[in-house]
Each structure stands twice: as C-alpha cells, then as structure tokens.
Amino acid sequence: MSPWRSRNASPCSTTAAWSPREAARRLPPIPAPGRSISVPEALILSDLHVYHGEICAVRGLDITCAEGAVTALLGRNGAGKSTTLSAIAGLLEPRQGHIRLFGTALEGRKPESICKLGIGLVPQGRRIFPSLTVEEHLAIAYRPPRHAAERVFDIASVETLFPRLKERRRQLAGSMSGGEQQMLAIARALVTNPRVLLLDEPAEGLAPQIVAEVAQAIAALKADGLSILLVEHNLPLALRLADTCVVLSSGEVAWRGAPNILADDPALMAQHLGVH
Ligand SMILES: Nc1ncnc2c1ncn2[C@@H]1O[C@H](COP(=O)(O)OP(=O)(O)OP(=O)(O)O)[C@@H](O)[C@H]1O
Numbered sequence: 001m002s003p004w005r006s007r008n009a010s011p012c013s014t015t016a017a018w019s020p021r022e023a024a025r026r027l028p029p030i031p032a033p034g035r036s037i038s039v040p041e042a043l044i045l046s047d048l049h050v051y052h053g054e055i056c057a058v059r060g061l062d063i064t065c066a067e068g069a070v071t072a073l074l075g076r077n078g079a080g081k082s083t084t085l086s087a088i089a090g091l092l093e094p095r096q097g098h099i100r101l102f103g104t105a106l107e108g109r110k111p112e113s114i115c116k117l118g119i120g121l122v123p124q125g126r127r128i129f130p131s132l133t134v135e136e137h138l139a140i141a142y143r144p145p146r147h148a149a150e151r152v153f154d155i156a157s158v159e160t161l162f163p164r165l166k167e168r169r170r171q172l173a174g175s176m177s178g179g180e181q182q183m184l185a186i187a188r189a190l191v192t193n194p195r196v197l198l199l200d201e202p203a204e205g206l207a208p209q210i211v212a213e214v215a216q217a218i219a220a221l222k223a224d225g226l227s228i229l230l231v232e233h234n235l236p237l238a239l240r241l242a243d244t245c246v247v248l249s250s251g252e253v254a255w256r257g258a259p260n261i262l263a264d265d266p267a268l269m270a271q272h273l274g275v276h
Contacts (some may be wrong), residue, residue, distance in 0.1 A: 008160070017243075041065070041102075041198050042054065042068075042196050043064070043088070044063075044098070044099070046095040046097055048062075049096035050092055050207070052092075056084050057083040060086065061248075061251075061252070064100050064255065066243070066244070067221075068225040068226070069227060069230070069243040070218070070230055070244075071237070071242065071244050071245075072242035072248045073230065073246050073253070074248070075246055075272060075273070076273065078275055080248050082251075087099065088106065088121075089200045090114040101117055101196060115194075118193075119195075120189035120190065120193075120197045120198065122188075122189045122199045122202040125204075126184070128174075129174075133166050133169070133172055134168050134171060138187060139155070141188045143193055153191050155191065158186075159187075160222075161217050162184075162217060179206050179210030195227070199229070199231065201231055211234065218230070235269075239263050240259075244257070254272050255268060
C-alpha cells in the first residue's frame, strides 16, 4: 500500500453543485472557543510585497499555513493570488518580506532550490509539455523525499491516486484531455515529494465529473496530512476542502477565518468574492 494512503484517506463527494452555504453545512464543526488545537506552521508569509515591474500586486501579506491543513487563498480576479504562489515558488522575487518553509527562508532562492526544499507548484493552466509522455513527465520531475520518515510519492502512488494516468502512461500529454492534463500536473508536483503543495485553480475549465475526481484526490492528500495552499474560484469546492480561508483584495488580506463563517456572511462574499 502506498504511504500516502496509510492514514485515514477518505473520498469526498461531488461538491461542484453545492452552494457555499450547503458546502459550509457539511463541514465539520469548528472547535469551541478556548478549545482550539495548536498545529505547527508549515509555511509563513510575513509582510510580503511582490511587484510585476512597477505594479505592486501583493502588499504586506501575512499568511500562515498550518501543517497538514488546506489553506484556501480566495479573491476576485487580479487580487494577487497567483502572484503570491509564484513568489513562494521562486518564480517572482519578493521586493520585501519573508517566506518561511518549516522555518527555512525561501526568499531570494531559485525555483529549483525551493522545489528541493519542499515546495510543489501546480501552476494555473497546468503547463505540461505536449510532446512528452505521462511517464516522461513523472520520471523527470521525481525527487526522493528528503528524510526517511517523510511520506513517499512515487510513480506508483500517483498512478494509484489518478488511475487514468496509469492507463495513459505512454500517451503524449498534448493529446490528453484537460482533466487528464490537470491530473498529470498534480502528479508531477507530487513526485517532487513536496512538504507544501501549491495548487493554482485545479478545477479551472474542468467538467463536473472531473472536478469531482480532482476534489477526491485533494481530499485524500489532505487526509494523509499533506499541507496545501489552494487557490480556487470554485467556491463550494474551496470551502469544502479548506480548513482556513484567506481572502485577498487588491493584494492585501481582506479577511481570514473558517470556511463556514465565510459562507454564512453573504455581505462579505458579495464584497470580496462577487457571490450574490
Ligand atoms: N506578468 C504581469 N505583468 C504585469 N502585471 C501583472 C502580471 N501578472 C499579474 N499582474 C497584475 O498583478 C495583479 C495580480 O494578478 P494575479 O494574477 O496575481 O491575480 P489573481 O488573484 O491570481 O487573479 P485571477 O483570479 O484572475 O487568476 C493584477 O493586477 C494583474 O494585472
């Protein structure tokens, strides 16, 4: 049995059709005040400022992602979500602020070094290589875990997570469907054996059945204890998967808290997420 399945992996049902309120109703209750459980921090962004040229896309972000939790980064188009993920992965250099992965500073490092330290990015738009097969993508990306005690994602385990990839092992990625390409993009990030997985809109442009398959895989990864920072416009899906939500507006944190509290605040959802 694959190590990532060794702990309480539980499938999640289709969420695409749920309203935010329905999604929140199905979430487990949050702990009562004074009974919150302290969880170690996997990723900390502090006072993060990121620019595109002279455009300030992210200003003064303070975000903490707990270990083993799903943190959902939400906000309207242009709020700064993808910019934040790019900065964590080293694709953009922050102009100011700090990024710590289990205490190790990431800012100023190259993407390869950040990947080696344990950040796995599934970029928006998947960015697979059309002329490479599934197995070539996975073989090139594979990195063994840093410590013997860590969970192991290898080609066999990601094929268990996404059986379609096993069936299409020798298929050119460019000839696969959008959903299969998304599964490949997630699998490619997983075989780098990340300590924190960054998912940028994994449900974008996918049919409801494929969204359900991707959601089930993310839920299984979460159940196995992987730390995940999720950017997702499919709000019912994000609220179903998230332990904590951070809402961005114009590059700043506008709100943070539990998904069921966000779902129960129509004014907040209308103001920052355009949900009416
Ligand atoms: N390559 C770029 N050059 C200049 N400005 C950019 C670039 N990429 C993003 N921006 C700007 O940075 C801001 C944040 O963009 P970003 O893509 O991070 O937002 P987002 O929240 O991920 O949006 P979406 O939900 O549409 O993906 C926007 O104002 C955007 O126009």
